[in-house]
Amino acid sequence: MEEASPVSENEVLSLIISQLIAYGYSAIAQSVADATGAISDMTPSHKLLELVQLGKEKMESDGSDDEEFTADNAKLASESSSQDWAKAKGAKKTVSICFNTHLQLHILVSKTPPNYVQLYYTQHKGPCRTAAFSADGRFAATGSHDSSLKVLDVQKMKKRTGEAGDKPVIRTLYDHTAPVNDLSFHPNGLVLASCAEDQSVKLFDLSKSGVKRSFRYLQDGLPVKSISFHPSGDFLLAGTDDAAVRIYDVKTLQCFTNSKTNEMHRGPITQVRYSHTGRLFATSSADGSVRVWDGVSGQCVRCIEGAHGGGAASSVRIMRNERFVLTAGLDSTMRLWDISSGRTVIEYRGHEQASQMLQPAFTYNEDFVLIGDEASSNAFCYDTQTGALLTKISGQNNMVRCVVPSPTDNGILTCSDDYRARYFMTEFE
Known part of the structure; x- marks a missing residue:
């Protein structure tokens, strides 16, 4: 049988454009044409759909598994949208093309960039390093290199107009003796946990007015880098400069660790986070690996070695559906991973x-x-689905170390080396 000649990139793009027009997506088709420079007569055609159907039938007859094909195309789509098409002049929306496991054509159109407006800021006496919101979105807290914490009323921040002042600050807490690394609200919203370089975790009772110091603390032998409350409030994860993650029983303060060396990190833990239900938790490490754990048994269910090209992994977040985990690392990328396969789904650059x-x-x-971004004072905003860089949030005067979203609306806090935590909302919220 004569071997089929390879299809050029322009031929593929032309077929995609004509298929979009056939589906009634003329504006999107024009955006693809403008962004890629593809030559097309813009005539409606179902030829691409017919070719896909033929390919599907061929794969079914061969008994082929298209899982790898799907992963590769998803990655290709994210890379194309975030690198090539997003750079196109005059293109208002980023369009990426991918195929699902049934080889059906999917069109991913990047969302309209959100317009964040600063409503308020509070100032520490040192760089602001971390922040957290309570589960109901009523309160927020910030932690600083100066070892202090601030608790803020979110509704009061919303009523501000960017003026300096401490009216939304309802507590300033002093009990650490070194820079604060992370914060986590108890699910009841009345207890705030903080961890610091002073090797401790502190618990503050926010229901009592005038409280400035913790009512309970956990002492470790190493600096504590990250903490996360279980959704039930019964347990607290802690990651330290040790390679083993700690799980504390909040009531008894008993500490549990996984002693299986083959499941442990090989370097300091940089961040720990429970999933939305607590069924899973995830950890990132300076050794470059990311691990996902069973929230009940504490056993490692997925290890991603070299998640960021051998550089340290700085953070980890599990999506609400508990199927994907987001990581950031010192290779200037964020990556979304499929937990079940351990493969990269989308890359953010x-x-x-x-x-x-x-x-x-x-x-x-x-x-x-x-x-945030080391090269500027901006926070970067990416489309989760396409990986496209949508906008940059300005207003800070130094590097943004941490961005924390409200769990209930489009409010966010940015923590900057300019000593400030700034509260933003989208313009039409």
């Missing part, structure tokens, strides 16, 4: 992260991914 442990996050509806 555009920001610079070569030396600092920047902390990204999903927005409350997981439409966007936000992270």
